[in-house]
Amino acid sequence: MMSLMSTRLQGRILTSRGFVTGAVSFGRTIEDIEAGDAPGRYILPGFIDVHVHGGNGGDTMDGERGVETMARFHGSHGTTSMLPTTVTAPWSNVMSALRGVAEVRSRGVEGGADVLGAHLEGPFISPKRLGAQAPQTILPSASLLEEALALNVVRLTTVAPELEGMDAAARKLSRAGVRVSFGHTVGAYEDAVRVAAAVREEGGTVSGTHLFNAMSGLMGRAPGVLGALLADEAAFAELIFDLHHVYSGAFLAARAAKRGRLLLITDAIRAAGLPDGESELGGQKVFVKNGRATLVDGTLAGSVLTLDVALRNAVKVGVPIEEASRMLSGTPAELLGLSDRGRIEVGLRADFVVLDEALRVLEVYVGGERIA
Ligand SMILES: [Zn+2]
Numbered sequence: 001m002m003s004l005m006s007t008r009l010q011g012r013i014l015t016s017r018g019f020v021t022g023a024v025s026f027g028r029t030i031e032d033i034e035a036g037d038a039p040g041r042y043i044l045p046g047f048i049d050v051h052v053h054g055g056n057g058g059d060t061m062d063g064e065r066g067v068e069t070m071a072r073f074h075g076s077h078g079t080t081s082m083l084p085t086t087v088t089a090p091w092s093n094v095m096s097a098l099r100g101v102a103e104v105r106s107r108g109v110e111g112g113a114d115v116l117g118a119h120l121e122g123p124f125i126s127p128k129r130l131g132a133q134a135p136q137t138i139l140p141s142a143s144l145l146e147e148a149l150a151l152n153v154v155r156l157t158t159v160a161p162e163l164e165g166m167d168a169a170a171r172k173l174s175r176a177g178v179r180v181s182f183g184h185t186v187g188a189y190e191d192a193v194r195v196a197a198a199v200r201e202e203g204g205t206v207s208g209t210h211l212f213n214a215m216s217g218l219m220g221r222a223p224g225v226l227g228a229l230l231a232d233e234a235a236f237a238e239l240i241f242d243l244h245h246v247y248s249g250a251f252l253a254a255r256a257a258k259r260g261r262l263l264l265i266t267d268a269i270r271a272a273g274l275p276d277g278e279s280e281l282g283g284q285k286v287f288v289k290n291g292r293a294t295l296v297d298g299t300l301a302g303s304v305l306t307l308d309v310a311l312r313n314a315v316k317v318g319v320p321i322e323e324a325s326r327m328l329s330g331t332p333a334e335l336l337g338l339s340d341r342g343r344i345e346v347g348l349r350a351d352f353v354v355l356d357e358a359l360r361v362l363e364v365y366v367g368g369e370r371i372a
Contacts, residue, residue: 006031007368009354011041014325015344026350028368033346041362044325045344046080046351047307048332050156050263051119051210051238053085053281054270055306060084060118061093061282063100066270071104071112073273074266076372077306078353078361081114081341083155085267087282088122088133091144095151102153111371114351116336117155120148121209124169125184126160131214132301133184134282140169149176155336158209161195161225162187170195174204179335181238183209185225186216192228196235207335208237210267211254212246213300230257236335238265241313242305244292248317255319263331264310264324269293269302312359321359 010023013033022035024043053060058069067084074082084104086097101118109115122133124140138144140163148154149172156179159166170180180199182192196206208215208229216224229235241251241264255262266272271279271288279286279293286293286301293301307328314324333342341349350368355361364372 007365009043009352010038011043011354012038013043013344014045014322018322024344024352026365026368028350030344030346030348030350033344040357042321042355042359043344044353044355045329045342046353046364046366047078047311047328048081048336048342049074049079049266049307050083050332050335051085051121051265052079052082052268053087053302055268055272057270057274059270059280060086060101061089061097063096064103067101067104067115068109068112071109071115072371074268074306075109075111075113075364075366076361078308078311078364079113079306080351080353080364080366081116083116083119085119085121088125088130088136089282090136091123091138094120094123095147098148098151098153102151105153112366114366116338117153119156119158120154121158122184124157124159124163124166126162126186128186129160129184129214131184132281132284132286132295132299134284139163139165141165142168142172145169145172149173149178154178156181156207158183160185160187161191166195167198170198170204171202174199174202177337179205179207181207181209182215182225182229184214187225189223189225189228192225196228196232200234205335205337206232206235208235210245210265211237211239212250213240230254233259234261236261236263236331238263240265240267240303240305241310242291242303243313245300245303251314252317260326261331262327263335264307264314264327266305266307266310267302268305272304272306308353308355308359308361315359
């Protein structure tokens, strides 16, 4: 590896103990944080997106080129680590997408976000709650899971807990270190509680996939998977905060219930960053207009969100910037068990987003290298 000259950035630095006005010095890792006079710009930890399908025309399902394109596009919006996310498709297509992610992860993306591994979203989901996923769901057999796990690239999997065989599948995934996230589900409260217990018996971690979307609502006598995720203090939960998928009041309710375990994701598709018009997700035609991506029947089909916009949206509805930043960096790092990133602290990776007073991205650094 080429050694980097030490770089020094001045501004309002968001450290684990709150904002420090001064300078941060770094090579590949953070070397020093010193207090002093500094201009008003913000220096936040780089964003970590655990659920992102595509951007700027590229999609995880396209293979290596698609993953590189999305890593560069989202990198320019402040995402410094990502899990390219697959969609429900014939199994051989899912496997080749996973191989593409593994390939890009091993060589890295010049000028883009760090690819950590993959989020396997589907095909182990409910055919009754597809959202914009294609109707090619299958049950989580041991042989399919072994085939995917052999690549050692899947870090997070979205599953419907009510599916037959899910207890055993959740154990297998958890033993391999894969996070188990409930989503695209019509499961009962008890299904989620039972599978979460199986996950934890194996030392695993539970999360929820795009909370409120593609799952039943919380009713007093039918709390469903949503109720289980909100009630479970140790469970994490993702949320798409583009102001189209989730109403701001529901976001604030989830924030209050999850207390530090809510993370913001994009769920962005290849249309993110492109002009309004026709696009594609998982082989289905998508129409993008005014920031909304939908199938022909009006079903929301992923988003065109970037995480800098999610940050501004959270702040706009009253979340302090320190807390909003945690939803984009510290919390996803915790979900994935990453201790080398997600915070600004001496010794951690030099992954930063520099923003102006209006929280617009000015500069982005991945492992100390400026990418935007
Ligand atoms: Zn998705």
